Amino acid sequence: MPGIIVVGTQWGDEGKGKATDQLGGDVDMVVKFNGGNNAGHTVVVDGESYALHLLPAGILSEKATPIIGAGVVVDPDALFSEIEAMEARGVDCSRLVISANAHVIPPYNRSLDKLNEVALGKSLIGTTGRGIGPTYADKMNRTGLRIQDLLDPELVRSQVTLNVEAKLRGFPEEQIPEDFKKDFEIDSIVETLVEYGRRIEPRIVDTSLLVNNALEAGETVLFEAGQAAMLDIDHGTYPYVTSSTAIAAGALAGVGVGPTLIDRVIGVAKAYTTRVGSGPFPTEMHGEDGEHLRDLGGEFGVTTGRARRVGWLDLVILRYARRVNGLTDIALTKLDVLDTYDTIQVAVGYEVDGIFMAEMPVLQRDFARAVPVYREMPGWKEDISGVRRFEDLPTEARDYVTFIEEQVGCRISTIGVGQARDAAIVR
Numbered sequence: 001m002p003g004i005i006v007v008g009t010q011w012g013d014e015g016k017g018k019a020t021d022q023l024g025g026d027v028d029m030v031v032k033f034n035g036g037n038n039a040g041h042t043v044v045v046d047g048e049s050y051a052l053h054l055l056p057a058g059i060l061s062e063k064a065t066p067i068i069g070a071g072v073v074v075d076p077d078a079l080f081s082e083i084e085a086m087e088a089r090g091v092d093c094s095r096l097v098i099s100a101n102a103h104v105i106p107p108y109n110r111s112l113d114k115l116n117e118v119a120l121g122k123s124l125i126g127t128t129g130r131g132i133g134p135t136y137a138d139k140m141n142r143t144g145l146r147i148q149d150l151l152d153p154e155l156v157r158s159q160v161t162l163n164v165e166a167k168l169r170g171f172p173e174e175q176i177p178e179d180f181k182k183d184f185e186i187d188s189i190v191e192t193l194v195e196y197g198r199r200i201e202p203r204i205v206d207t208s209l210l211v212n213n214a215l216e217a218g219e220t221v222l223f224e225a226g227q228a229a230m231l232d233i234d235h236g237t238y239p240y241v242t243s244s245t246a247i248a249a250g251a252l253a254g255v256g257v258g259p260t261l262i263d264r265v266i267g268v269a270k271a272y273t274t275r276v277g278s279g280p281f282p283t284e285m286h287g288e289d290g291e292h293l294r295d296l297g298g299e300f301g302v303t304t305g306r307a308r309r310v311g312w313l314d315l316v317i318l319r320y321a322r323r324v325n326g327l328t329d330i331a332l333t334k335l336d337v338l339d340t341y342d343t344i345q346v347a348v349g350y351e352v353d354g355i356f357m358a359e360m361p362v363l364q365r366d367f368a369r370a371v372p373v374y375r376e377m378p379g380w381k382e383d384i385s386g387v388r389r390f391e392d393l394p395t396e397a398r399d400y401v402t403f404i405e406e407q408v409g410c411r412i413s414t415i416g417v418g419q420a421r422d423a424a425i426v427r
């Protein structure tokens with residue numbers, strides 16, 4: 001089973017890090033293919049919790065080579081702090097390699113990300129403020145800086161100068177708060193980036209060649225997504241999305257492999273739904289009900305610490321995620337979080353202007369006003385965290401799982417019942 005893609009099916013934080021880590025023992029390479037340190041993947045191993053942002057979850061595997069692919073945007077400050085923090089905890093980061101073509105997040109893009117949000121006022125996206133959007137914009141605009149460019153000090157200087165001057169035309173210096181000004185100082189940016197280039201040089205590889213060779217030799221490569229289908233730049237709830245391709249197709253473009261080398265696409269789905277930042281969310285729970293589920297699930301962001309918005313499971317979204325990703329199977333996570341409910345609601349469709357819809361509305365304005373049509377299911381009112389075999393789950397929990405499979409038309413291959421690496425039922 002050589003080429004496996006792991007993607008998020010909702011709005012992120014489904015438990016992709018844990019799903020990736022669980023497969024880690026049998027995997028030769030783990031490649032991050034999109035996004036950057038906007039991601040926050042928590043992995044719990046032997047009671048120790050690790051929060052990964054830019055590093056692929058494969059860093060925690062003893063055998064796998066962790067790889068940062070061409071589709072990722074790399075903030076070198078964040079990269080080296082994360083490596084140092086991991087190494088201080090005894091995690092070996094020496095095998096990590098980075099694509100020569102990955103783009104670099106320069107400090108001015110971090111500042112601009114935050115300033116853009118302030119300018120949007122009430123319409124803000126609620127970004128993570130890591131400079132993701134501005135850096136992908138530079139990439140598309142063909143003014144970005146790639147990892148390989150850091151090896152050429154003259155090129156760094158000309159690109160940084162060009163960018164800072166252009167950006168200051170859009171955001172005049174007097175509008176930039178004092179504490180952001182250092183992020184626009186050309187000399188110090190150039191000096192820092194060139195130094196980072198020297199440190200990154202030994203890790204630079206052609207990740208496409210590396211991964212293709214491994215797949216052709218029959219090795220197992222896991223492609224780990226950041227974010228999720230509903231945050232995808234093309235297929236998500238635009239403009240309330242991230243700026244990269246977070247669906248399975250992103251693994252191909254973001255690493256440089258062809259679709260014929262992919263055997264399995266695992267969609268990670270939380271047993272309910274969460275979202276961080278602004279944008280429509282049909283099954284959102286407000287008030288005390290929302291707070292209760294947020295507390296049960298510990299739904300606070302790994303990257304920004306923000307409280308996640310929470311709601312019931314939405315099968316329209318899962319059907320959509322199955323389709324846009326071509327999922328072969330689903331890893332259902334956090335089923336244990338629903339242990340105490342008398343009844344559980346699941347959205348099987350939406351009603352818009354009195355018309356029932358089982359598929360995602362074509363127009364987002366319809367999605368934004370869609371009224372979920374719920375199926376009420378009985379809860380199991382039992383602690384399932386110790387269960388390791390599907391047949392040992394309470395009937396109501398099994399019914400919940402099989403109902404999702406039928407409704408989405410996709411097999412559920414693992415069921416998460418806790419944070420730990422082994423807290424899962426594999427079917």
Ligand code: GDP
Nearest residue numbers: 013014015016017040041042334416417418419
């Ligand atoms: P990711 O961004 O998709 O990797 O997900 P996050 O790490 O941001 O959020 C998922 C959270 O749920 C993490 O704290 C995980 O440790 C935790 N988690 C994952 N699977 C399970 C599960 O099956 N049960 C419980 N209770 N927690 C889980």
Ligand code: IMO
Nearest residue numbers: 012013038039040126127128226227242276277
């Ligand atoms: P993981 O990989 C949840 C959200 C932000 C914001 C929008 C745009 O842990 O699932 P950005 O900084 O990317 O420009 O923000 O996307 N967002 C995430 N939400 N999980 C993530 O990553 C996210 N990465 C970005 O909250 O709404």
Ligand code: MG
Nearest residue numbers: 013039040041
């Ligand atoms: Mg996360």
